[in-house]
Amino acid sequence: MTPAELAEVVLTAAHAVFTERGLDRSTLPEQTAVERPRNxxxxxxxxxxxxxLSKKVGVPPRELAAALAEQLGQAVGVKSVEIAGPGFLNIRLDAAAAGQLAQVIVxxxxxxxxxGRLAGQSINLEFVSANPTGPVHIGGVRxxxxxxxxxxxxxATGAAVATEYYFNDAGxxxxxxxxxxxxxxKGEPPPEDGYAGAYLAEIAQQVQSRxxxxxxxxxxxxxxVFRVEGVELMFAEIKSSLRDFGVEFDTYFNEKDLHNRGELELALERLRQQGHIFEADGATWLRTTDFGDDKDRVLRKSDGEWTYFAADCAYYLDKRERGFERVVLMLGADHHGYLGRMKAMVACFGDDPGRNLEILIGQMVNLVRDGAPVRMSKRAGTVVSLEDLVDAIGVDAARYALARYSTDSPxxxxxxxxxxxxxxNPVYYVQYVAARTASVGRNAAEVGLARGGSADFHPELLDHDKENELLKALAEFPAVVATAAELREPHRIARYLEDLAGAYHRFYDNCRVLPRGDEEITDLHRxxxxxxxxxxxxxxxxxRLLGVAAPERM
Incomplete structure (x- = not known):
């Protein structure tokens, strides 16, 4: 029995109790949930x-809990129900109901x-979006x-998602x-405000070859020539390095297109219609202070040049016009000051900043060797690049390490x-379980042990404490996935997998799967x-949710 199935059993029991007692069934929720106790x-x-429900129907919580416990105790698969504290229900499943989950999962x-938790949501998810002026640095790799x-x-939770990379190729x-x-x-040092690194000589040489x-x-x-050809070559390199990292985007959006298609003028007109545009000092401004920004923002300077913020406005409008209800931006640690103006801009368009825009801020990443930060890249100059990280620890370890921590944490x-x-090593610890479970399967086949069909499965035999612990850990996975998606926290998946790996190791150490020597194969082995x-x-x-391999051999 899965947690979702048990929650349905609890709700069914509540309907029965309310009917029997003549309580108002309209107060019952459409869904409920059960949780795994810490103890x-x-x-x-x-x-x-x-x-x-107790206050809604005027019944003391322990009295209502007692009625629910009596009803639940009659349900198939429920071993016992105890009332704790002010009215908690502690439920134990019989071994057969608990063990049946293994078959469901397989x-x-x-x-x-x-x-389908997020079904119906249309999300544009923009991330990385590094300027095409050099290799992707380690912050962008995060x-x-x-x-x-x-x-x-x-x-995985039902949302319609389009991933997008914004190439800032203007300015x-x-x-x-x-x-x-x-x-x-020319073999000269870079300009005082320019870029440095061996990659510049590589790109310059390729331009000269063309x-x-x-x-x-x-x-x-x-x-x-170097602008046009160099940006194109840098684009291609960024895309290639991300592809090698296992990341491809549904859309690569060029800032130049906003200018070429007149979308900045369109955004300006839309904002003017909303009544938030004013002219001052020869420039065109957006009155973002009406919506909590610390100052109003210039869209078009007195010399006629557009600002970066004007492009931000046009790009947001473009996404909304493409039908995305929610725009999610993932930005670096240096973009905290960006939040107020972006939320105000969304409000200026007449949208709801809390529903239509979501900005996630990620903290810094350091690559460390022998306790000291690795600060220099031979190729990228003063930054550590994606290829440096992959060369150092590999793609799987890099992806896992970067996704394992809350983005709020350096x-x-x-x-x-x-x-x-x-x-x-956390990724080795988890991948080792993937390989060990595959190895057990191969070894089982060699000795003639097979799961068989559902008629051959006796879940009631899975009554060892470590089997029960593992089953409960497996049962948590759907809820962890849903929570990680809703909270935008992939690190919950990594931490869950490490807990699951620990539960499997304890099961493996205490509950032998394969028969020894000439030992007869039993239903317990199966x-x-x-x-x-x-x-x-x-x-x-x-x-797979983390983009990391589950190897069959280590």
Whole structure:
């Protein structure tokens, strides 16, 4: 019996009690939930339904709990129900009901953990969006791992999600990039406000291969060649490095398109219609202070040039016009000041900032070796790049390490720890269970042990404490997935997988799955093989949500 199934049993019992007592059934919720108690001595699951309903129907909570407990005790699969405290229901399942979950998981396979919790939501999820002026740095790599995991979580819970990368290919930083490439091609040091790193010489050389005549042009013409060709080459490299990291976007959106299609003018007109535009000092302003911003924002400067914020307005409007109800932006730690103006801008368009816009801020990441930060990249200059991180610890470890922590927390990624083949390396610890469960399956086949069909499965035999602990951990997975998606916290999946790995290790150490020597194969061996294989399914499903492999061998 899954937690969702037990919750339905509890609700059915409540309907029966309310009918029998003549209580108002309209006060009953459409759904309820059961939780796993922190103390295993309190039972397998707990319900607070009696506490939630007692005031509504004027019945003391313990009295209502007693009636519910009596009704629940008659349900198939429920071993016992105890009343605790002011009216908690502590429920124990019989072994057969608890063990049946193993079969459910195996037969559900890759769909186990998925739900329709967020069905009907249309979400545009933008992440990474690094400027095309250099390789993706380690902060952007964090968003690549977290953003991709979040997109998988949202889809697993029924949301319609489109992932998007915004290429900021217009503006002063592109001018600096082009000047830096020209300097590199000439063998000169980069401009004072330019970019540094060996990658500039590489890109400049590729541009020269495409346009051998480029240095024969005057500086202005040569710079324009380096701008166009260099940005295109940098785009291609960024996309390629992210693809190698397992991240591909549904849409790559160029800022230039907003300008070329007149979308900034369209956004300005829309905001003017809403009554929030004013002119001052020769410039065009958006009155964001009406919606809590600390100051009004310039959209068009007195010289006619558009501001970055104007492009932000046009880009948000473009997303909404494409039909996305919720726009989710994942930004770096240096964007805290961005929140007020963006929320005010959404309100200026007549939207609800709390519903139509969501901004997630991620903290810094350091790569550490021998206790000291690794600060220099041979190729990218003063930053650590995606390729540096992958070269140091590998794709799986990098993705897991970056998704394992709350984005509110800075991360130090210890190279020695994340490359260690020991249990203190979290990704190794989880992947080892994936490999061990697969190994048990292979070894079972060699000795002639097979799960058999449902008629051969005797879940009531799974009554060992460690079997029960593992079953309860497996039962939590759907709720963990739903919560991680709703709270935008993929790290909950990683921490859950580590807890599940611990429960499996304790089961494996105490409950032998395979027969010894000439020992006869029994129904208990078959039941434990179901449980082993169910664990393999959940570990694989969880790792897939993080974009990490579930190896069959280590």
């Amino acid at each position: 295993v001595e309190h039972g397998d699951y707990a319900s607070t339904l009696a506490l939630q 037969e559900t396979g890759a769909e186990y953990g998925r739900s 968003w690549a791992a977290v953003g991709d995991a979040l997109s998988r979580l949202l889809r 002063s930083q592109i001018d600096r990039f082009a000047r830096s490439l020209l300097a590199a091609a 346009r051998p005549d480029v240095l024969a042009l005057d500086d202005a013409a040569a710079q324009e 991360i130090d990624i210890d190279i020695e720890l994340w490359t260690r083949a020991t249990r203190d 039941a434990r093989l179901w449980l082993n294989d169910a664990t393999r399914v959940v570990i694989a499903n969880g790792l």
